[in-house]
Amino acid sequence: xxxxxxxxxxxxxxxxxxxxxxxxxxxxxxxxxxxxxxxxxxxxxxxxxxxxxxxxxxxxxxxxxxxxxxxxxxxxxxxxxxxxxxxxxxxx
Numbered sequence: 001x002x003x004x005x006x007x008x009x010x011x012x013x014x015x016x017x018x019x020x021x022x023x024x025x026x027x028x029x030x031x032x033x034x035x036x037x038x039x040x041x042x043x044x045x046x047x048x049x050x051x052x053x054x055x056x057x058x059x060x061x062x063x064x065x066x067x068x069x070x071x072x073x074x075x076x077x078x079x080x081x082x083x084x085x086x087x088x089x090x091x092x
Contacts, residue, residue: 008045015046016053023059035066039073047074 001009018041022033038060042050050070053059060066 011041011044011046012049015041016049019050019053019059020057023057026059035069038066039069042070043073043077045077047077 015038018033018038022038025032038050047070051074054061054070060070
């Protein structure tokens, strides 16, 4: 497996675990994971797992402000990956 594939695997597992831990903290009324951290993990490539786990555990799905920034992060990540691909594979 390539280094990039490993990166995506690791960041998506991490973001899933962090979201589950944040949901547990929300229920317990203890210290939460900052939204900035969740957004940075999404921007780093963890947005697919984040989107899935948000729906599965019903966490952060009703916070409109969070969702707007989250999907902006996902869009920026995809645009950056696409731009990198085009730069690395020019159409001679």
